[in-house]
Amino acid sequence: MAYTxxxxxxxxxxxxxxxxxxQGRHINDAEPEAWQRVFTEVREAGFTDVDFTDSWVRPGDLSAARLDELKAAARAAGVGTPAISAIRRSVIEEAGWEDNLAYSHRTLEAAAALGCEVVSFGLHQALTPQQQAQLWFWTVEGHKDPVGDAATWKLAVERLRELGRHAEELGLLVSLEMYEDTYxxxxxxxxxxVKDIGLPNVGLNPDIGNLIRLHRPIESWVEMLEKTLPYSNYWHVKNYIRDEDIARDYFVAMPAPLESGLISYRKAFEIALANGFQGVICTEHYGGDGLSVSSSNQRYLREQILPKRAGYALGESQVRQGNQD
Incomplete structure (x- = not known):
């Protein structure tokens, strides 16, 4: 049955x-009580599910026993664990692709152990020192995948297909996060x-917030969603206020709540439903009290945007969707 x-x-x-x-200790080495405190804070903010964003905990680097503890901590706090976002571990990074690919496989195994249904990967790489020095890192250009390089494209397809096949064996979806200057x-x-990878369980994470925030000319957000949502199976949603004056080569963007930024999520979900989207949604926000803004974003989606009743018109997706149990 379709979600409401x-x-x-x-x-x-x-x-x-x-x-x-x-104390300078990685959160992977923390006591389970520390994990549970985070999950409890998230639950008290109004969420019943979390995305294991691996800038916090890295499930792919936990032992089986520690994964059990992580899962128990989430359960004790009353939150579900449907997704992992593994970020900045590109499988075509020139110097570190082997480690990144191995880490990605471990992350899939961890996702299965945690009861997730989707893992989001990307091709973006670590922030440069120049990016790290900015208030908003996206105002400085970072790594760029080589344009028109057929050999590197082929490696991306092959390695991501390898992850997709592993995910299929584990009953998982793979979602590929959109990010500037990558493939x-x-x-x-x-x-x-996605078409070249050619697996039904591999789709897109149409995180076009990563693109509309750039301080340069961008694609139309409507056209981006019309093209990508037929192939999308997970979705990081966030928004930005944007201003531009092309004649003066002036562009600026700042984080905003979902209902206040450039992207109309009312229109975005109209396009999504017309293309059969039934994936998990992840609310993100940079700056300030990001958890509270994300919580407000969730309320906005539930109260204003998502369908209130079953039986609504739902199109057909080009990729496999999530579990509507």
């Missing part, structure tokens, strides 16, 4: 929680990559 506003799985991204504690950096390129 009441039961659509909406997760909180854990971007606001540091991966290192006050997932434009709507056409992202769709072409």
């Amino acid at each position: 506003a009441d039961n659509w799985p909406i997760t909180a991204a854990l971007l606001q929680f540091p991966g290192v504690d006050a 997932l950096g434009t709507a056409d390129s992202a769709v072409a990559l």
Whole structure:
């Protein structure tokens, strides 16, 4: 049965929680009580599900026993665990692709152990020192995948297909996060990559917030969604206020609540439903009290945007969707 506003799985991204504690210890090495405190904070903010954003905990680097503890901590706090977002571990990174690919496989195994249904991967790489020095890292250009390089494109297809096949064996979906200057950096390129991979359980995470925030000319957000949502199976949603004056080469963007930014999520979900989207949604926000803004975003989606009743018109997706149990 298709999701409605009441039961659509909406997760909180854990971007606001540091991966290192006050003693300089990675959160992977923390006691389960520390994990449970984070999950409880998220639950008290109004969420019943979390995305294991691996800038916080890295499930792919936990032992089986520690994964059991992580799962128990989430259960004790009353939150579900449908998704992992593994970020900045590109499988075509020149120097580190082997480690990144191995980590991605471990993340899939961890996702299965945690009872997830989807893992989001990307081709974006670590922030440069120049990006790290900015208030908003996206105002400085970072890594760029080589344009028109058939050999590198082929490696991306082969390695992501390898992950997709592993995910299929584990009963998981793979979602590929859109991000600037990578092979997932434009709507056409992202769709072409999914088509070349050619697996029904591999789709897109149409996180076009990553693109509308750029301080340069961008694609139309409506056209990006019209092209990518037929191939989407998970969705990081966030928004930005944007202003531009092309004649003066002036562009600026800042984080905003979903209902206040450039993207109309009312229109976005109209396109999504027309193309059969039934994936998990993850709310993200940078800056300030990001968890509270994400919580407000969840309420906005449930109260204003998502369908209130079953039986609504739902199109057909080009990729496999989530579990509507």
